[in-house]
Amino acid sequence: MSLKSKVTGLILAGGRGTRMGRVDKGLQPFQGATLAAHVLRRLAPQAAAVVVNANRNLPQYQALAGVAAVVPDAMGGYEGPLAGLQTGLQHCATELLLTAPCDSPFLPLDLAERLYAAMQAEGADLAVAVTMESDEQDPAAAPYRQPHPVFSLLKADVLPQLDAYLATGARRMEGFFKTLRMAEVLFDDADAFRNINTLQELQRHEREQTPASAPGFGGDPAALHVAEAQRLIRERVAPIAAIERLPLRAALDRVLAEDIISPINVPAYDNSAMDGYALRGADLPAEGAAPVVLKTIGIAYAGRPFAHAPKVGECVRIMTGAAIPPGCDSVIPQELAAAIDGDQVTIAHGAIRSGANLRRAGEDLKAGGIAIAQGKIIRPADLGLVASLGIAEVAVRRKLRVAFFSTGDELRSLGECLDDGCVYDSNRYTLYGMLTRLGCEVTDMGIVRDDPAALEAALRDACKNADAIITSGGVSEGAADYTREIMAVLGDVDFWKLAMRPGRPLAFGKVQSDGDSAWLFGLPGNPVAVMVSFYMFARPALLRMMGAQVTQPAMQARATEAIRKRPGRTEYQRGIVGTGANGEAQVRLTGAQGSGILSSMTEANCIVVLHHEQANVAAGQLVDVLLFDGLV
Ligand SMILES: Nc1nc2c(c(=O)[nH]1)N[C@H]1C(S)=C(S)[C@@H](COP(=O)(O)OP(=O)(O)OC[C@H]3O[C@@H](n4cnc5c(N)ncnc54)[C@H](O)[C@@H]3O)O[C@H]1N2
Numbered sequence: 143m144s145l146k147s148k149v150t151g152l153i154l155a156g157g158r159g160t161r162m163g164r165v166d167k168g169l170q171p172f173q174g175a176t177l178a179a180h181v182l183r184r185l186a187p188q189a190a191a192v193v194v195n196a197n198r199n200l201p202q203y204q205a206l207a208g209v210a211a212v213v214p215d216a217m218g219g220y221e222g223p224l225a226g227l228q229t230g231l232q233h234c235a236t237e238l239l240l241t242a243p244c245d246s247p248f249l250p251l252d253l254a255e256r257l258y259a260a261m262q263a264e265g266a267d268l269a270v271a272v273t274m275e276s277d278e279q280d281p282a283a284a285p286y287r288q289p290h291p292v293f294s295l296l297k298a299d300v301l302p303q304l305d306a307y308l309a310t311g312a313r314r315m316e317g318f319f320k321t322l323r324m325a326e327v328l329f330d331d332a333d334a335f336r337n338i339n340t341l342q343e344l345q346r347h348e349r350e351q352t353p354a355s356a357p358g359f360g361g362d363p364a365a366l367h368v369a370e371a372q373r374l375i376r377e378r379v380a381p382i383a384a385i386e387r388l389p390l391r392a393a394l395d396r397v398l399a400e401d402i403i404s405p406i407n408v409p410a411y412d413n414s415a416m417d418g419y420a421l422r423g424a425d426l427p428a429e430g431a432a433p434v435v436l437k438t439i440g441i442a443y444a445g446r447p448f449a450h451a452p453k454v455g456e457c458v459r460i461m462t463g464a465a466i467p468p469g470c471d472s473v474i475p476q477e478l479a480a481a482i483d484g485d486q487v488t489i490a491h492g493a494i495r496s497g498a499n500l501r502r503a504g505e506d507l508k509a510g511g512i513a514i515a516q517g518k519i520i521r522p523a524d525l526g527l528v529a530s531l532g533i534a535e536v537a538v539r540r541k542l543r544v545a546f547f548s549t550g551d552e553l554r555s556l557g558e559c560l561d562d563g564c565v566y567d568s569n570r571y572t573l574y575g576m577l578t579r580l581g582c583e584v585t586d587m588g589i590v591r592d593d594p595a596a597l598e599a600a601l602r603d604a605c606k607n608a609d610a611i612i613t614s615g616g617v618s619e620g621a622a623d624y625t626r627e628i629m630a631v632l633g634d635v636d637f638w639k640l641a642m643r644p645g646r647p648l649a650f651g652k653v654q655s656d657g658d659s660a661w662l663f664g665l666p667g668n669p670v671a672v673m674v675s676f677y678m679f680a681r682p683a684l685l686r687m688m689g690a691q692v693t694q695p696a697m698q699a700r701a702t703e704a705i706r707k708r709p710g711r712t713e714y715q716r717g718i719v720g721t722g723a724n725g726e727a728q729v730r731l732t733g734a735q736g737s738g739i740l741s742s743m744t745e746a747n748c749i750v751v752l753h754h755e756q757a758n759v760a761a762g763q764l765v766d767v768l769l770f771d772g773l774v
């Protein structure tokens with residue numbers, strides 16, 4: 143049973159709006175809709191039904207598409223949010239009630255899920271959102287925990303306790319919550335809980351640009367901002383726990399699972415950076431003094447130290463990498479000596495500074511320090527560094543297991559005859575390439591026909607062994623797109639329309655079968671869309687599951703031509719970045735940008751990122767670019 147089906151959403155809109163001049167807060171216009179409509183849009187995906195608690199303008203609330211019921215306080219008399227909660231619980235047909243105030247248009251899209259997880263973990267009756275806030279008057283003060291009792295998830299069966307509490311005359315939410323077993327959930331995005339209290343605040347927000355956390359109102363009001371979808375995915379997935387120990391070379395391109403702590407200083411001893419003479423800095427001639435002549439008393443080779451300390455007026459011939467003899471603190475490269483005659487070395491003032499040309503013990507790495515932090519993908523330099531510490535074996539995360547398949551009756555595999563109306567399956571090849579380059583252990587499950595039973599069997603099968611499943615096709619709303627239906631049956635899967643191009647539809651969630659589960663990324667079928675969606679959503683999530691740090695190879699380049707762009711969605715266009723005549727980075731587009739035109743991807747060496755709020759780009763303007771090298 144999905145979480146969503148257990149939850150009733152309650153929008154608390156029953157207040158007097160005292161701080162807003164007694165207007166009905168929820169009905170105030172905000173970014174093309176009302177405040178309550180924004181709250182509804184963010185609650186609806188998290189609940190089986192949404193109920194509004196309002197004491198005025200009931201028909202206006204009822205007119206909001208998707209509202210199951212509008213209910214006034216049972217106790218009457220504007221007694222505050224606890225009275226609204228009582229009414230909500232009375233009308234809650236599910237096991238759980240999720241509350242949000244009508245003036246919080248940015249509430250988190252994973253509110254129910256995160257509150258529920260804490261409730262389960264702590265065996266609580268209710269879970270409340272908490273954020274860390276800082277004192278605006280005193281920014282230097284330590285941040286404090288701010289609970290948000292109006293953002294809570296409660297068991298519906300606490301109603302008798304609430305009735306009894308209200309009967310005592312008490313009205314404070316916090317007071318009532320203290321009588322229950324309460325879990326607190328810390329959200330790191332305090333902005334998501336912002337509410338709008340005054341008309342001035344409302345107007346200020348209206349004027350501000352659509353924030354990154356809000357849906358893409360510039361285009362389709364229901365479309366989700368790319369950053370919001372990325373955040374939702376990032377917050378849900380976690381690194382796999384399994385670790386394996388590998389001989390150093392086998393760890394190349396794997397994710398380091400434990401910090402590498404340096405057992406030694408590197409270098410282990412002070413040594414020479416030059417071939418020359420090791421000497422005592424005190425012997426160097428002062429300004430205006432005559433050159434000094436030092437007598438060579440021995441030779442220090444790399445690996446064969448010279449153990450005697452030179453006395454005043456003496457030096458030691460030394461090779462690069464050799465340990466600095468005792469008593470010496472400087473090295474003069476032999477070519478900087480004024481003269482060398484047998485064992486006599488003449489040095490003029492100013493040839494070197496005292497302390498020059500020494501590589502100090504521990505200057506590269508200190509014993510006991512972190513040489514490489516866990517989460518790093520091991521590259522050639524890391525192999526070398528680990529070897530320099532004398533470490534022969536490293537702990538890496540086990541490879542992430544990713545199963546993938548294509549969906550569609552029109553698809554044909556290589557070697558098959560291309561019937562009328564059919565296309566060769568290319569997505570499985572791009573997916574194979576992208577996943578393999580990322581370092582995943584892949585399972586190619588082939589093509590799955592547009593048939594509900596076949597899809598269900600494939601998804602169940604994939605759950606058994608895979609950490610993640612990637613599918614392509616069938617996530618839009620076509621008549622043969624059964625994928626959505628089956629995905630929803632097998633788990634908590636959200637279907638998003640994203641404010642982006644290409645890659646508008648995306649399914650993400652957890653599918654389960656017989657106790658096994660896997661994260662599902664249902665990518666769109668169009669061949670460019672599948673790649674862009676993979677890079678923007680699946681790649682960062684898979685890296686996180688792999689326990690790896692997520693980086694994107696980004697730069698800026700000047701557009702050689704004007705680019706049309708409508709604000710309100712993120713666009714990813716294929717580009718070719720290079721160096722212009724003036725030595726500056728510049729980028730041009732690869733022509734046709736249709737999401738079926740795969741040749742535009744092979745031609746390109748980068749993706750030009752045109753951000754959500756960005757409008758038309760003029761020729762010569764700087765744009766953000768994601769380089770394929772490092773990304774792919
Ligand atoms: N009424 C609407 N229609 C569509 C919308 C929309 O919002 N409203 N979105 C469009 C966008 S954008 C995309 S992207 C596609 C995504 O659709 P699906 O994920 O359902 O994918 P399919 O319908 O199965 O296929 C789309 C397209 O891609 C070709 N395809 C699919 N799989 C492969 C493959 N493995 N190899 C090569 N080509 C593949 C398929 O033949 C179709 O041409 O929906 C739009 N429609």
Ligand code: MOO
Nearest residue numbers: 644645646671737
């Ligand atoms: O955005 Mo669709 O993903 O254009 O092809």
Ligand SMILES: [Mg+2]
Nearest residue numbers: 616618620623
């Ligand atoms: Mg389709």
